[in-house]
Amino acid sequence: MKKMMLSTVALGALAGAAIADEVRVYNWSDYIDEDLLTKFEEETGIDLIYDVYDSNEVLETKMLAGGSGYDVVVPSNDFLQRQISAGVYQKLDASKLPNKVNMWDTIEARTSAFDPDNAYSINYMWGTTGIGANVLKVEEFLGPDTPLDSLDLIFNPENMEKLQDCGVHFLDAPTEMIPAALQYIGQDPNSQDPDVLAMAEPILAGVAPYVQKFHSSEYINALANGDICVAFGFSGDILQARDRAAEAENGVEIVYNPVSEGSLMWFDQMAIPADAPNVDNAHAFLNFMMDAQNMAAASNYVYYANGNLASQEFLVEDVIGDPAIYPNGATLEKLYTKSPYPAKVQRTVTRMWTKIKSGT
Amino acid sequence: MADTVFAPWDDPDQKPLIRFRNVTKRFGDFTAIDDLTLDIFEQEFFALLGPSGCGKTTMMRMLAGFENPTEGRIELAGNDIAGVPPNKRAVNMMFQSYALFPHLSIWDNIAFGLRRESSDKAAISARVEEMLKLTRLEKFAKRKPHQISGGQRQRVALARSLAKAPKLLLLDEPLGALDAKLREATQFELMDIQEKTGTTFVIVTHDQEEAMTVASRVAVMDEGRIMQVATPEQIYEAPQSVYVADFIGDVNIIRGSATAVGPDRYQIAWAEGRDPVHAVSTRPFSDGQECHLAIRPEKVSIHAEHPAADNAVQGKVLDIAYLGNLSTYHVELPTGEIIKAQVANTRRISRRAFTWEDPVWISWTETAGVLLDQ
Amino acid sequence: MKRAFLIAVPYVWLLALFLIPFAVVFKISLSDIELAIPPYTPTMKDGLWTMLSQLDFENFIFLTQDDLYWKAYLSSLQIALISTVLTLMVGYPMAYAMARAPEQWRPTLLMLVILPFWTSFLIRVYAWIGILSNEGFLNQFLLWIGIIDTPLTVLNTNTAVYIGIVYTYLPFMILPIYSALDRLDGSLIEAAEDLGCSRLKAFWLVTIPLSKNGIIAGCFLVFIPALGEFVIPSLLGGSGTLMIGKVLFEEFFSNRDWPVASAVAVILLLILIVPIVLFQRNEQKQAEAEK
Structure with missing residues (x-):
């Protein structure tokens, strides 16, 4: 009898977990080291459901139609800016993002031009x-x-x-x-x-x-x-x-x-839709991605520059040393948004x- | 008066319109027509009669130009027509399915062939009107084929194939799709039109009654060969083979061995311990030669008592087929053979003389049957 | 029955889910652009009456003020028309050959015609990029046999668009024509020859008119989707290929102007209604004739 009750409780907990402990991420195709996804699930115990798209327009159409069910999406900067005005995204809760200290001020200064104070998004990759x-x-x-x-x-x-x-x-x-x-x-x-x-x-x-x-x-x-x-x-x-x-x-x-x-x-920014069902888990995912080693792993896989300063010491030479990816000082100065x-x-x-x- | 009898085939001076000379047609391994020779004369109404697969349709398609002979030659008015395409032959065909163009009106269907060779609208129009009148279709000129009845369609097909006044008209089972009553009426209409237009008709049919009714001569075919070509009367009264006798109408065949008993007279031993039957035959038989006596049922009479006749056999009534005007009695002989006797029903049924199981005598004259060797 | 089925497949696909989406699109075309979710106003949230009272034909008027739109419609009509004729020219002989093929081959041939549908439409169009590009199979082959010295530029031209449309919609042309020819009684052709037609003349006077309904059905089944085609011109066409499908895409995705995009779509549909109604009437007439 007792055993049965226990299993009922466990079942209930599991059922609850299935709803509460998941996060749905919608990112560009071929844009992440898939080991990171497994690592995230292992570290946090949250189920990660990962879908991909291949154009900003597709993402935007889903966002503007509303009710997409995604918790984290990755629009490019000008799309993000417009979508923020349309009320698509919610402000990030900084208290849930301790790894934000890792971000690169040079890039944050640039991204604040379309997301003032970086209130709605964090940088994933830029180029x-x-x-x-x-x-x-x-x-x-x-x-x-x-x-x-x-x-x-x-x-x-x-x-x-x-x-x-x-x-x-x-x-x-x-x-x-x-x-x-x-x-x-x-x-x-x-x-x-x-x-x-x-x-x-x-x-x-x-x-x-x-x-x-x-x-x-x-x-x-x-x-x-x-x-x-x-x-x-x-x-x-x-x-x-x-x-x-x-x-x-x-x-x-x-x-x-x-x-x-x-x-x-251009910048691809991670943001949380206003109607995201799992806001806490979305923050957990963003925080996970802002970890210096995780972000470095992502860049080392896709060969793009990221906006995470702390990650740079973990980047392979092919990435950090390539001026086509990380432009040197003078070229970086001339970049515009x-x-x-x-x-x-x-x-x-x-x-x-x-x-x-x-x-x- | 002898001149009025239409029999060009008996006149050695007449040139045939169509000559098949040793024509063979093979489809792969299958021989459809086997070394066939045949003459058809102008203004004939010629019937090709036989069961399906006998080659009669192939003959017709070779005349129309849809097939060419594998060997031999086919002449039309003295010219070899092998290789002449259908559209260049003065031959028209009325198809079994009628093959009316469903997208054209009756009028346009009839005018179709005329327009191919002439652009004279007035002449075409006059000819179409003439054809419509001939086939009594004036009222339907504007209709499409699916808006008229089967009999009317048949007449359209006929009018269309006659419109170009061909030397030769081929009719492939022209009445097959019509019901019995309409078929009979149409048969006479066909003969009438053939007579009026003077066109040579070659008709393909598997219906022996139809062939007998319409044709001046009938060719009975089997497995690519012609078994007999003759007038309907000759085919019926004087078949040259058991096959022809059996194919045309109803017939009793008595097998036996012949012995000559006088000039053209034979007696036929047909069963152990039975009196032989007698028959007259111009066809010679040697003594003891196997023979078949073919007797039409209507030439067999039926009696209660032993009749005074050339041939009389006793038996009992096994079955009676009542056909209205006639009754056919199936009489079983003690030897087990069944002989059919046909009697005209000149009296009402209640007065009928015989019924099932009645012992009866059947008889026929010496000249009633045909003695055949094969 | 077989014919009815063959026609019904694309036909149902074409018309079945048509009316409700159209009503929605029409409503959006009467709305105004707004930076919001959804990106237009008014919506049902404003209440039915308010919503209805705020709808207007502004977007349709806008379409008349820029020559881009009517030029794009016209150019689409032209491309769809030419493609339809080309598809007919390619499809008719194929359907004819199929209908004339020995009975036992026909199911296989029919299968081969339908077979391309088993792979993704996009993959098939991409395959054409591989065939038509300057370094593609076609040019390599032509260079190899020595017909040309320099590669032909086919990809990214209207020629490539025609090739793509003809290839993609060919089965829609072949199937109805095949089913018409399949039922054609062979003795009709013989009758025509017997009455004095050459083979060619018999084909022209009998075969063509009797497959007319198949031709009409096939042409509509090609013309209607070709008119709004987007994928083929954007993948195979050049920048000069002006088609309403591309304009529609740009209104929707570049300008994010759902209302104007919807207005473009509504007009496209209105243009298509004429051929669709004609198509329907043809089918009805056919059905009646068969009774």
Whole structure:
């Protein structure tokens, strides 16, 4: 009789645990060392349910529709900022995040531009938007000593005309390409003034005919296979292409460079949706990820820079020593961030982008 | 008056419209037509009769141009037509399924063939009207095939195949889809139209009654060979083989051995301890040769007493098939053989002379049967 | 019966879950953009009456003020139309060959036509990237046999979009045409030849008209989804490929303007209603004729 009661209690506790002790994380695909997930479950006893997505738009649609059931999500900075305004996220409870002391003030200063006081999010990974190039092919088409880190490579029609048969991909993202074009002509890349934004149009339209494709992920394969010469894209993606080409030993050598004129920085931020069912566990997950060794393990796996200063001593040389991942002082200084456009400006920008791409 | 009898096949001066000369047709290992020779004359209404698989449809398809002979030649009006495609032959066919174009009106169905060779709208229109009138379809010209009855469809198919005034019209089981009453009426209509248009008709059928009714000559086929070609009367009255005798109408066959008893007269020993029967035959038989005496049931009479007749046999009534106008008595002989005797029902049933199990005599004359060797 | 089934599969898929989603989308198209959850206003939270009173046609008016939209609709219509004709040209001979094939082969052939549906649509479209790219199989093959000296640029052009659409929707064209041809009585062709038609003429005067309903059904089943196609133009098409599906995507995801995106979708549906109604009528007529 007693035994039976015990088991009933145990059962009840288990049932309770099944509801209380879980956390649902929604992150980018291929973006974490899976050993960390097991480690988290072992250390905390919380069930971790881990789902992935592959575009900010998909995440945003779920967030704006509401009731996603996720406890932790990882939007990029400008998406985060807009979603905060929409009331998608809740403020973090600092008392539950003792590891926050590990964070890197340099990065926190930058992220506070779109998440004031870093009240809603912590940085997971960050990187830059820059130029990926097939070294040998660019040399073949443009000659040796062509700077591979200057916007002149992709915004000067003379260069682009020569490169067109070799293949150039641009991100299909006006919010990335327009600031770069403004940077190229010496305007404020973060401008939200429609008149300033309009100045980017002739630059982009001038080279658009030579762009083989506007796409935000295909350049990874295209670069790695040697199908194209140049891609303007995200640091992590181009580094992935570089590593794939190296592994394939197909004679393709890819380099990534942040833009010498100044690269746009991007940040993937961990945040907790306002309607998250397991808020405490979500905090536990964030705190776990802010542990110096855990964060270092994550970076060592995905080859991205993180916003965790304490983790740096645990990073492997391939990561911390690669200026493409952790830019050196001067380049780091020149990096800039961009705030999201208000809805009306966004519409203008999208429209301009369609016109640049299709001529309509 | 002899000239009015239509019998070009008996006239050595007549040139046949169609000649099959030693035609063989094989499909793989299967021989559909086996070394067949046949003449068909102009204005004939010629029937190819046989069970399914006998090769009659293959013959027709070779005439239409859908098949070519493997060996031998087929001539149409003196010309070898092998290799001439169907659309270049002055031959039209009425399909068993009628093959009316479901997307076209009756009018357009009939005009279909005419439009292929002429663009003269007035002439086409006149010809279509003529065909509609011939087949009494004027009222239905605007309808689609699925909006008319089976009999009307049959007439459309006929009108369509006649519209181009072909030298030769092929009819593949033209009445097969019609019910018995309509079939009979249509048979006469076909003959009427054939006579009016003077077209040579070749009809394929498995229905011997139909063949006998419509045709000027009938070819009975079996396994790719022609068993007999003759007028319906000859086929019926003077079959040349047991197969033909059996295939056409009802027949009693008595097997035995022949012994000549006079010029063209034979006696046939057919059963141990029974009196032989007698028959007249122009076909010669040697003494003791195996023979078959084929007698049509209507030529056998039935009696209560021993009749004074050339041949009389006793038996008992086993079964009576009442057909209305006729009754067929199945009489079992003591030897176990069954002979059918057909009697016209000129009296009411209650007055009928015989009933089951009655002992009876059956008789027939010497000339009633045909003596056959195979 | 077989034919009814073959038609019903894509047909049910096309129409079954149509009305309720449409009502929702239509309501959103009358709303205004707002940075909130959900990203438009008014909603049912405001109460039914308030919500209804705040709906307006502003977004539809907006669509008339920028030539992008009608150009995109027109260009989509053009691409869908050309693709449909191309699919017909490729699909008809295939359906014809299948219907003429020996009886015992037909189930296998039918299976082969349906087989591509067993793998993901995306994977199949990606496979075309591998075939059509400058370094792809097609170019390597053509270079190898010496027809061309420099690789053809097919990927990222409208040609690639046509190839993708024709490939993807081919079964929707083949199946209805096949079922029409399968029932075609062979003696009708013989009758036509017998009445003086050459083979070609018989095909034109009998086979084509009698497979008309299959052709019409197939064309609608290709045209309707091709008009709103998004994945194929974005994966295989170039930046100049203007299609309403892409515009819709941008309204929804780049501008986050659900109301305008919904308005674009509603108009797309209105454009599609014409062919859908025609399609339906064709099917009805067919059903009546079969009775």
